[in-house]
Amino acid sequence: MSAESTFSSPSLIVLGTVQDGGSPHIGCRKDCCASLFLNPDPQRKVVCLGVVDPENQKTFIFEATPDFPAQTQALKQYAGFGGEIPSGIFLTHAHIGHYTGLMYLGKEAINSAKVPVFCMPRMKQFLENNGPWSQLVNLTNITLNELQPDTAIRLTSNISVVPFRVPHRDEFSETVGYVIAGPEKKVLFIPDIDKWEKWDQEIETIIAGVDMAFLDATFFDVEEINNRDISEIPHPFVIESMQRFDRLPAAEKAKIYFIHFNHTNPVLNSGSRQAKEILSRGFHIAEMHVTFGL
Numbered sequence: 001m002s003a004e005s006t007f008s009s010p011s012l013i014v015l016g017t018v019q020d021g022g023s024p025h026i027g028c029r030k031d032c033c034a035s036l037f038l039n040p041d042p043q044r045k046v047v048c049l050g051v052v053d054p055e056n057q058k059t060f061i062f063e064a065t066p067d068f069p070a071q072t073q074a075l076k077q078y079a080g081f082g083g084e085i086p087s088g089i090f091l092t093h094a095h096i097g098h099y100t101g102l103m104y105l106g107k108e109a110i111n112s113a114k115v116p117v118f119c120m121p122r123m124k125q126f127l128e129n130n131g132p133w134s135q136l137v138n139l140t141n142i143t144l145n146e147l148q149p150d151t152a153i154r155l156t157s158n159i160s161v162v163p164f165r166v167p168h169r170d171e172f173s174e175t176v177g178y179v180i181a182g183p184e185k186k187v188l189f190i191p192d193i194d195k196w197e198k199w200d201q202e203i204e205t206i207i208a209g210v211d212m213a214f215l216d217a218t219f220f221d222v223e224e225i226n227n228r229d230i231s232e233i234p235h236p237f238v239i240e241s242m243q244r245f246d247r248l249p250a251a252e253k254a255k256i257y258f259i260h261f262n263h264t265n266p267v268l269n270s271g272s273r274q275a276k277e278i279l280s281r282g283f284h285i286a287e288m289h290v291t292f293g294l
Helices: 031-038 068-079 096-105 121-129 133-138 203-208 238-245 273-280
Strands: 011-016 048-053 058-062 088-090 115-119 142-146 160-165 176-181 186-190 212-216 256-259 291-293
Touching: 011 068, 048 068, 058 068, 068 096, 096 121, 096 133, 115 121, 121 133, 121 142, 133 142, 203 212, 238 256, 238 273
Parallel strands: 058 088, 088 115, 115 142, 186 212, 212 256
Antiparallel strands: 011 048, 011 291, 048 058, 160 176, 176 186
16 A cells, blocks of 8 residues: 555545454354464455545545454555545444444544544434443544435535445344445445345346445355354345346446455355356455445
């Protein structure tokens, strides 16, 4: 990362691709994590996207993950401008990998001032009414901005965002995905969702309206989680998504970037049979620090 990689036009950067618990995953003694405890992979960060608008000197981050310090630093370095904290933070829901990075904005850490945090009504109430998050609100470390589903919010003259509800385990908040729109391209971001069939929208229709789609790929198949009740973690398996999307034209399939990989997901290993299968069928695997023009 250096000043040479400063963007000249609105762009998106992948800042994390892993599921909430990270990789290596606490308590995991399987081969997928054993060596990583001894030799951590700096590319294994929890799912997160960054957006840069050079014209307006603004940066935005989608998700406040446990890797928030490293991801905000990466975003600043790639942008080549701005302070330590982005101009705004967008949250999808109240599961640990998607909002707990807000803790670094408190007085124990950077003690920020009025950082705009964009979230849905239930998520806003959760942060306002539960410590330690309520302290961030009361001390004005953050300023909560309530979003409404399917209603666009313009961030700059170049960037706008539309949140939309998706079905997921909504214990503490609703869950949303986002369409991030730049001057020339639109990006779909759905890091967490239950099975596609549970949604009242046709995912293929949504994909048709964007240029790139970062989609939930938590588990490759059922073999990964044979020790857990599948009903408790109902994500679309990658093999299910590929089977569903195989009927799409090649140009539509090429829009799809799988993301949000569980620590057990063999796709995290680019040399695995499963990773090669995804690519051979015309899809993509999201990779750290890859950038896309907006």
